[in-house]
Amino acid sequence: MAYEFERKQRIAVLGGGPGGYEAALAGAQLGADVTLVERSGVGGSAVITDVVPSKSLIATAEATNSLAEAADLGVQFFSRGETGKPVRPEIAVNLAAVNKRLMGLARQQSEDMRAELVRAGVRIVTGEGRLDGSSAIIVSTSRDSGTDFDRVEADTIVVAVGARPRVLPSAVPDGERILTWTQLYDLQTVPSHLIVVGSGVTGAEFASAYTALGSKVTLISSRDQVLPGEDADAAHVIENVFKRNGMQVLSKSRAESVVRTEDGVVATLTDGRTIEGSHCLMAVGSVPNTSGIGLEEAGVQVTTSGNIRVNRVARTSIPNIYAAGDCSDSLPLASVASMQGRTAVFHAMGDAVNPIELRNVSSNIFTQPEIATVGWSQKQIEEGIAQGDIYKLPLKSNPRAKMLGIRDGFVKLFARTGSGTVIGGVIVAPRASELIFPLALAVEQRLTVDQVARAFTVYPSLSGSITDAARAMHIVL
Structure with missing residues (x-):
């Protein structure tokens, strides 16, 4: 058979x-x-x-930043000089070992x-x-x-x-001085002056990381602000942090060409200005x-x-x-x-x-601080594409943020007008990629701000700002 x-x-x-x-x-x-x-x-x-190497590099940059900012928390690093007097050591990054x-x-x-x-x-x-x-x-x-x-x-x-990275005919990467983001990991030393062309997610992330690693960074942005298309408040915070940390941000500027010189690169802008640097990262899309x-x-x-x-x-x-x-x-x-x-x-x-x-996908930009988003955006609400109320809570009011010395960031919630259903949110904070999950869950499961507010958060914690914001949006029945 x-x-x-x-x-x-x-x-x-x-x-x-x-x-x-x-x-x-x-x-x-x-x-x-x-x-x-x-x-x-x-x-x-x-x-x-x-993703894996870039976020690993960013983690190293975060560690460097933590050491640099430890003095704000009362932690000081000193070694003894020849005279026996304390000398503040420099923070050094061995990029070859990092890579x-x-x-x-x-x-x-x-x-x-x-x-x-x-x-x-x-x-x-x-x-x-x-x-x-x-x-x-x-x-x-x-x-x-x-x-x-x-x-x-x-x-x-x-x-x-x-x-794969987009390559422009006027700025062809050579893998040594003019680089795509896949070629950065061959560098043996931290660039003395890194020019970053493109202020989208990739450009902003690497500009943030290399600033923390000790590079002088010039970020060329063709738009009014960095991170075009992202939450305007979040982009404003990040740009202010960039400038405060010494980064030069050239807004409304477009690179016409980037060429290699004997010991570096020269970027020429469409308005005729030139910027000289040691290296250039081309981050102009994929x-x-x-x-x-x-x-x-x-x-x-x-x-x-x-x-x-x-x-x-x-x-x-x-x-x-x-x-x-x-x-x-x-x-x-x-x-x-x-x-x-x-x-x-x-x-x-x-x-x-x-x-x-x-609409339910959460995303994150790994700058310092990070930007995490989910759901409808404030721009869509303001344009009438979605109907919602907006509440923004500065992170500096959070007790845990004060303990950690966090100065920048916020939690922003968007809730459906009338029902109070959470339809989106933005978090700007260290580890925002971790903090966004409760909001992603709320958007996915169509929870109301009252339901989010009833969840217990640890006191003190950064996540407490999420329930605080939800509580402020309480819907009176």
Whole structure:
């Protein structure tokens, strides 16, 4: 008697960043036959050259700042000079050691992720991949004998190829003086004068970090203020902190070109001004890695910028092809990429799935202090796109903030007019990335300000400012 066994669903994932990694794990968890194709290492650029090393560098910068500001808390560092009198030591940063450490952390994280996939039963193929229609991926692998090709058949394909730094023809990175954010980690010493072109999230984060590490920093911003598009109050706080710490911020300025000199760089602005520095970081956005991977031939629609169009379950214009992460036209956040990867596979395999609601996504800018946001923005409320009330509580009124010597920051809540439902918020504070979670939970679960206010927070704590702000927005029934 012949038995017919149902074949496992075959899932091929192109790209091993946060989106591809989570898609592969989800597929293995649901019993699919999963193959992951990755050219540079599991974790992709997010782990190897972007998020993990950059946030590790920022953590070092935070530690440097903490030492520098310890005197405000009554902690003083002294050594004995030759005469026996106390001498205040300088804070020195060994950038070569810092970069060695953070790149080691990135490699370890990549190896840990790879091991997790192997334990889950995912087949990992190393090489350059491209779609072969809508049902297969062709992988080219360079070997001593030449190039080998491997064909991965699939019922479902998840494209998670990420993005790379945008390069301007007038400021081509050389990896030594003119740099993208992926090339900073080869530096052996702290730049004496770092010019940062671009005041978006990446530019602001690195400008903040290198100022703390001891560089003179000039930030070239084409807009009225740094962090255009972010909460105006938050951007104002950060720009004031930048200037107070000695950073030169050139607002309403645009770099026309950056060229290397014998011992540094020269940035020329469109108005003719020139800025000389030792190094230049180009932080002018990113480009999706979608060209030449067979998307057009497979019928997958992309935007004019090359990003893959996806719906709320990460599905593309081709029913069995999904896309996750920075290569898609969704928010370029690692957390969103991970959610897209899981959602794509759950949807493809018929599991229960909640379509992604970008309005509920919390995000963070790792400047010092950090800026965390979730939900509707104040600008949208003021423009009438959302109906809400706004309450802002300065962090300096918080007792824990006073104890820690925190001078800058605030908690801002947005609540639906009438019902008091929390629809968004902004936190500017050290570790705002941790403090935003209660607000993200409130937005996701549609809690009211009264419900948030009834939660007990530790006294004293920075999180107490969240319940204080919610209490101030009490809805009288």
